[in-house]
Amino acid sequence: MAQFEPRIVAFLCRWCSYTGADLAGTSRLKYPPNVLPIRVMCSGRVDPTFVVNAFRKGADGVLICGCHPGDCHYNEGNYNMMRRFPLVRKLLAQFGVEPERVRLEWVSASEGDRYAEVVAEFTDEIRKLGPLEWAPMMAPPPVQTAESVVTAK
Amino acid sequence: MPTLTIDGQTVEVEEGKTILEAAEQLGIEIPTLCHHPLLEAYGACRICTVEMQRGKRVRMVTACNHPAQEGIEVQTRSPRVLRHRRMIVELELGRCADLPVLRKLADDLGIDRSRFGTGEHECILCGLCVRTCWELVGARAISFANRGTDREVTTPYHEFSDACIGCGACVAICPTGVLKMEDIKGRKVIHSELTLGPQRAIRIPFMQAVPNAPFIDPDECAHFTTGECKVCAKVCPRDAVDHQMEDQFEEIEVGTILVATGHDVIDCSEMLRYGYGLYDNVITGLEFEKLSHATSPTGGKILMSNGEPPKSVAILHCIGSRDENYKEYCSRVCCMYSLKFAHLVREKTGAEVYELYIDMRSAGKGYEEFYKRNLEEDVVFIRGKGSEITTWPEAPGEEGKLVVKCEDTLLGTVRRLPVDMVILSPALQARADAAKVAQTFGLGCSRDGFFLEQHPKLGPVQTASDGIFIAGTCQGPKDIPDSVAQGAAAAANILSLVDRGSVVIEPITSVVEETTCGGCRLCISVCPYDAARFDEEKKVSVVDEAVCKGCGTCVAVCPSGAAQQRFFADTEIMAEIDGLLAEIGDRHQFPA
Ligand SMILES: Cc1cc2nc3c(=O)[nH]c(=O)nc-3n(C[C@H](O)[C@H](O)[C@H](O)COP(=O)(O)OP(=O)(O)OC[C@H]3O[C@@H](n4cnc5c(N)ncnc54)[C@H](O)[C@@H]3O)c2cc1C
Ligand code: SF4
Ligand code: SF4
Ligand code: FES
Numbered sequence: 001m002a003q004f005e006p007r008i009v010a011f012l013c014r015w016c017s018y019t020g021a022d023l024a025g026t027s028r029l030k031y032p033p034n035v036l037p038i039r040v041m042c043s044g045r046v047d048p049t050f051v052v053n054a055f056r057k058g059a060d061g062v063l064i065c066g067c068h069p070g071d072c073h074y075n076e077g078n079y080n081m082m083r084r085f086p087l088v089r090k091l092l093a094q095f096g097v098e099p100e101r102v103r104l105e106w107v108s109a110s111e112g113d114r115y116a117e118v119v120a121e122f123t124d125e126i127r128k129l130g131p132l133e134w135a136p137m138m139a140p141p142p143v144q145t146a147e148s149v150v151t152a153k
Numbered sequence: 154m155p156t157l158t159i160d161g162q163t164v165e166v167e168e169g170k171t172i173l174e175a176a177e178q179l180g181i182e183i184p185t186l187c188h189h190p191l192l193e194a195y196g197a198c199r200i201c202t203v204e205m206q207r208g209k210r211v212r213m214v215t216a217c218n219h220p221a222q223e224g225i226e227v228q229t230r231s232p233r234v235l236r237h238r239r240m241i242v243e244l245e246l247g248r249c250a251d252l253p254v255l256r257k258l259a260d261d262l263g264i265d266r267s268r269f270g271t272g273e274h275e276c277i278l279c280g281l282c283v284r285t286c287w288e289l290v291g292a293r294a295i296s297f298a299n300r301g302t303d304r305e306v307t308t309p310y311h312e313f314s315d316a317c318i319g320c321g322a323c324v325a326i327c328p329t330g331v332l333k334m335e336d337i338k339g340r341k342v343i344h345s346e347l348t349l350g351p352q353r354a355i356r357i358p359f360m361q362a363v364p365n366a367p368f369i370d371p372d373e374c375a376h377f378t379t380g381e382c383k384v385c386a387k388v389c390p391r392d393a394v395d396h397q398m399e400d401q402f403e404e405i406e407v408g409t410i411l412v413a414t415g416h417d418v419i420d421c422s423e424m425l426r427y428g429y430g431l432y433d434n435v436i437t438g439l440e441f442e443k444l445s446h447a448t449s450p451t452g453g454k455i456l457m458s459n460g461e462p463p464k465s466v467a468i469l470h471c472i473g474s475r476d477e478n479y480k481e482y483c484s485r486v487c488c489m490y491s492l493k494f495a496h497l498v499r500e501k502t503g504a505e506v507y508e509l510y511i512d513m514r515s516a517g518k519g520y521e522e523f524y525k526r527n528l529e530e531d532v533v534f535i536r537g538k539g540s541e542i543t544t545w546p547e548a549p550g551e552e553g554k555l556v557v558k559c560e561d562t563l564l565g566t567v568r569r570l571p572v573d574m575v576i577l578s579p580a581l582q583a584r585a586d587a588a589k590v591a592q593t594f595g596l597g598c599s600r601d602g603f604f605l606e607q608h609p610k611l612g613p614v615q616t617a618s619d620g621i622f623i624a625g626t627c628q629g630p631k632d633i634p635d636s637v638a639q640g641a642a643a644a645a646n647i648l649s650l651v652d653r654g655s656v657v658i659e660p661i662t663s664v665v666e667e668t669t670c671g672g673c674r675l676c677i678s679v680c681p682y683d684a685a686r687f688d689e690e691k692k693v694s695v696v697d698e699a700v701c702k703g704c705g706t707c708v709a710v711c712p713s714g715a716a717q718q719r720f721f722a723d724t725e726i727m728a729e730i731d732g733l734l735a736e737i738g739d740r741h742q743f744p745a
């Protein structure tokens with residue numbers, strides 16, 4: 001059987017990470033083509049609903065990249081993302097999505113090589129996790145008869 | 154205004170002037186010993202005695218303290234005056250036979266030797282020092298003691314005086330040079346203090362200072378210690394000195410700002426193995442610059458702490474630079490200024506010079522040529538970083554020397570270099586207050602702490618905050634030519650903004666939809682630019698689009714979807730996500 005090729009949506013901040021990804025390209029670095037980048041002005045712009053929507057629409061992983069702490073073009077956007085991130089993971093866990101499917105990474109404009117590494121590594125990890133299967137998670141819970149409720153107690 | 158005649162010439166003087174001042178006005182010289190224009194007249198030495206006639210009465214008076222009265226006639230060189238003067242000089246010579254000041258007077262008056270003996274005192278008891286200390290400085294540390302032939306200037310009980318503030322004014326004013334400052338530290342060149350030894354309390358900070366005007370250092374100034382002195386104010390012909398002046402804070406409204414706050418250098422005393430601060434003759438590059446500058450206390454001579462020129466000097470590159478324990482980056486300027494130091498040491502002292510480098514980075518116009526010139530000037534280049542400085546001798550020739558340990562990577566061996574002086578080339582680093590300055594001006598900092606430019610290639614002097622520019626080493630290590638180029642570039646950018654009179658702002662900003670905004674103010678709490686504010690009347694948040702930089706953080710936190718970002722609205726990004734994933738949309742059979 002062919003290898004599972006995950007779909008990963010990446011939100012890249014315009015100033016550092018998107019430029020870093022660009023650099024990876026112009027430096028002819030090789031990295032897996034599984035990532036679908038979306039440019040945002042700042043990692044702080046990434047609304048948790050974007051992440052949820054990406055998974056909903058079939059992504060197997062979501063990567064968020066911003067400038068290194070202290071380097072955000074808007075000073076604190078990435079700090080806001082950093083604070084929001086644990087909540088995003090928790091939220092996904094509640095939906096039954098493995099929190100490892102979303103990742104926050106810092107990639108500066110000069111770190112083309114790092115971008116390539118991050119993408120390769122993350123793709124690998126998602127590949128190991130396999131496709132995100134919503135169906136079983138979202139299947140209605142087994143009908144609880146009066147008996148089963150009693151035995152459960 | 155009294156009018157009088159001196160040696161036949163008539164002169165009109167201001168009320169309250171002395172005969173001495175009147176004579177000065179006419180250019181007539183009267184010798185003085187105990188007089189000084191900044192001190193009260195004293196009348197102790199009598200050398201200024203002149204002949205004065207008022208009406209019919211002729212008297213001998215001291216010119217320094219006798220008022221220039223209306224109608225008097227003064228003779229400054231009459232036979233009687235000269236006879237008088239000779240007597241006084243002879244008496245003084247009897248006490249101090251060999252003093253140049255007295256010898257000169259004696260020669261002028263044709264005195265060969267004194268009839269009163271040849272005393273060996275050096276103090277003529279003019280009291281200038283005592284009066285300076287009391288009247289001018291106000292420290293009152295010295296005074297006269299004893300009487301008659303035992304009279305002398307001293308501190309109370311001949312003890313070290315706590316009242317003395319060490320200003321040295323007494324020494325400066327003493328006409329015979331008998332008073333001397335004792336150098337308590339016993340060092341002629343104090344390297345570890347950037348000031349390189351004592352400075353005047355009032356001084357021009359350095360030769361090229363702008364504005365090129367003196368300032369008063371309140372920590373050094375006698376006035377701020379004793380409440381007196383103010384000599385500088387007394388002698389300033391423009392009345393420019395004002396000891397009451399205080400720092401003033403002015404608010405200036407401007408449209409553009411250029412931040413050029415420069416760099417610090419790393420503190421070498423952190424790196425114990427180099428013995429900086431421990432060994433006197435281990436100095437930093439900055440101290441060497443001060444030492445070899447024409448205005449240094451040594452007059453630009455390169456001297457060790459004992460006042461002798463060094464016979465051998467080691468210059469250590471990359472102290473704290475290119476070092477994972479301190480700064481990873483290359484400080485860019487050290488190789489070149491170290492070469493400059495080598496050249497200066499060779500030229501000024503002829504000493505043996507060792508340059509210890511990791512790599513020689515001489516990129517720049519004319520720089521490689523300068524490196525070559527140093528090679529021709531017999532500077533010894535050793536490829537390897539100095540690892541330690543010790544004074545522990547292990548071989549003959551190392552006694553009393555600073556021994557620099559290093560690995561010579563070209564010879565493949567560890568070497569010990571005994572030298573007299575070591576110059577450390579410390580890393581340039583972001584200023585200690587860089588983070589605070591960055592916050593003040595809405596600048597970003599890169600990981601190494603230097604200010605972040607808008608774009609490394611296309612916006613090198615621009616920053617994320619419009620109207621705020623950066624130039625020089627506050628942006629990263631660089632040399633003067635590059636700093637100047639950046640400064641000029643920033644100035645041109647600023648002028649074009651000023652000339653245009655209006656600014657173009659980014660179209661990507663955020664807006665708050667009034668009708669859906671719940672007034673939770675989350676947006677206000679996260680906005681890094683204070684662009685969002687609360688409209689108390691409408692109870693909604695409003696974004697000032699002239700201030701907004703369009704980061705979109707507020708949009709991400711807005712729970713009601715009222716905050717939206719132009720060109721990056723939620724719907725637009727969602728559509729992007731949908732589009733990217735469209736072809737596999739039904740792979741997971743997501744329950745509708
Ligand atoms: C030992 C040594 C030798 C060097 N030799 C050479 C050389 O030979 N040739 C060469 O080209 N380069 C040399 N350099 C590099 C050179 O010093 C720098 O390139 C240059 O000083 C940078 O200029 P600047 O104006 O950016 O910063 P600076 O020279 O550091 O000036 C910054 C100024 O801003 C002031 N300031 C800081 N903060 C504030 C604030 N908050 N408010 C108001 N003012 C503030 C500081 O007091 C300072 O006056 C040398 C550097 C060192 C350390
Ligand atoms: S600065 Fe002026 S007042 Fe202060 S010690 Fe010097 S001369 Fe005196
Ligand atoms: S987009 Fe960023 S800068 Fe603009 S108002 Fe919102 S938080 Fe402030
Ligand atoms: S701009 Fe890159 S994280 Fe904010």
Ligand code: FES
Nearest residue numbers: 187196198199217
């Ligand atoms: S100078 Fe006049 S008495 Fe000394």
